[in-house]
Amino acid sequence: MADRADEKALPPGVRIRDGAIEINFSVKKQRYFITLPHPPTAEGIRTAAKIKSDLKTKAKWGILTEADISKVKGIEIPENNPADEEQVLFQDMAQKFLKFSGANKDSKNGYRKILEFHWMPYFALTPISNITTEDIEEVIIDRDFQIAKTFNNCVTPLRGVFELAVKHNQISANPMNKIKNRKVQVETPDPFTRKEMETLLAWLDKSLHDEDKFYRWYFEFAFWTGCRPSEMIALRESDIDWFNGTFKVNKSRVRGLEKKVTKTHTSREVYLNERSTLALKALLQFKKDQGYQTDYVMLCPKTKEPFFNEKPPRERLVEAMKACSIRHRPAYNARHTYATMLLMDGVNPMFVADQLGHSLQMLIKRYTKWLHGDKNKQEIAKLSVARTA
Structure with missing residues (x-):
């Protein structure tokens, strides 16, 4: 018993x-x-x-x-073959990779799922030293990855397993060295126009009431700071420097877990402007009126707790887009809106890059279309003049 x-x-x-x-x-x-x-x-x-x-x-x-x-x-x-006992199997090295990986909890879970679904059925019981580049290529063909980004994501933990095997002297050459990532098409940013932004904010201001009024100021802050959603919901009052008109962005909040780093692992100081200052003060007043006792600036009106993710505000903006007949875009694109507004107004690209947490090279690569403000229209106008001459 x-x-x-x-x-x-x-x-x-x-x-x-x-x-x-x-x-x-x-x-x-x-x-x-x-x-x-x-x-x-x-x-x-x-x-x-x-x-x-x-x-x-x-x-x-x-x-x-x-x-x-x-x-x-x-x-x-x-044992049929005692010599095999000393050989390290792929599944053993995969478990070590997951154990020693310095990735965050979400990334490790993603790696585990990828290894279980895509690679373990083929390699689990195979000695790691017996796996060749040709073996891996055959599995890739069998998996038939249709999307380049999916393929790149799936080979990331596989590379990690073999890199660890090289580091631990289980293999002398990495069979993944000859397998390159596939080129991923980089989409052009799709910001809201200034008129669209003002229309959305006006609808949120008019249509949201009581505790939901929070979301009107949430998006005012998003449109006028360019912060990522994960950075916004991790913002604390202690990050704000009212004297110098700035706030620190040095952490993020993803799936309810606070990370001590941003997406790019780079902290930055964001300057407040007239609109973002107004939004920030309104958010803090909202928190005070609700009697919240926490350092977080952004608290979910429904749960009274720090946001688990950015889904609740995103749903409000989707509702606003539908009501205003504005073409759908991700709420994240409020960040692109801020960047393009600054560039169209002739703000120094170096300053814009610093505010977004980008390198200047990345900013130029992503926002080339908006770097010259209205000069693009002037160039097209020249073409029209040339035809009539």
């Missing part, structure tokens, strides 16, 4: 049964119950939890074998 007295205190999937430790887990509708040869002590329970986690991972990857289960049960299985 199972001892249920302290069952709630045990790790999930671990229980004491008839004086022994049993682990259980379910993967792809298959349930596993495995009794381990470990004493029901604190150390034995910790070991069981780790074994359960490892086996469950292998089951998810589709590489859990009877030999794996027999081994953890303490049953010796004769």
Whole structure:
């Protein structure tokens, strides 16, 4: 019989049964119950939890074998080829890559899913030293990646696995070196015009009431600072320097997690203008009126908590675009709107790049169309004059 007295205190999937430790887990509708040869002590329970986690991972990857289960049960299985025991398998190196990766939690989860779905079914039980560039190319053909960006994202963790294998002297040459990223078409920014921006802000001002009025000032701030949504919802009062009319952008908030870095890992100081100052003061007054006791500037009116993501404000802008018959664009494009307004007004591109957190080269590459303000129209006008001459 199972001892249920302290069952709630045990790790999930671990229980004491008839004086022994049993682990259980379910993967792809298959349930596993495995009794381990470990004493029901604190150390034995910790070991069981780790074994359960490892086996469950292998089951998810589709590489859990009877030999794996027999081994953890303490049953010796004769090896057909003892030499293979010393070889590091792809799946072992993949687990090390995920463990040692310095990426954030979201990126690691993404890497794990990519490895499980695209690469493990082909390479999991193959010694890492046996995998060639040709093997990888054949798998790429089989996966039939249709979109260049998807392909590039999917080979990123694969590169990481082989780079780690080289670093740990498991292989001497990286088979991924000859596999290049595919060229991704860079889309031209699609900002709102100044007239569209003012129309959207006027609709938000007129149509939103009570606590939802927050979103009117949220977008006033977005349009007149060029901050990314993830940067805006991480902004704190302590970041604001009223004396110098600036605020610091040095962190971001993604899926409810605050990161101590921005998207480009570059902190910057953004200058307030008349419109963004007005918006910021209105946001702080809104927070005061609601009685919020937190350093965050942006708080979700519905939850009274810092935003988990930018979906709630985005939905308000989508509603405004539909109501005003304005062509749909992502709410993120408020950032492009600020950049193009500055450039069209003849503001120094170096200053614009600094405010957006771009390099000057990146700014020129992305916003060439707007760098000369109305001079483009003047050049086209010259063409018309030449034809009539």
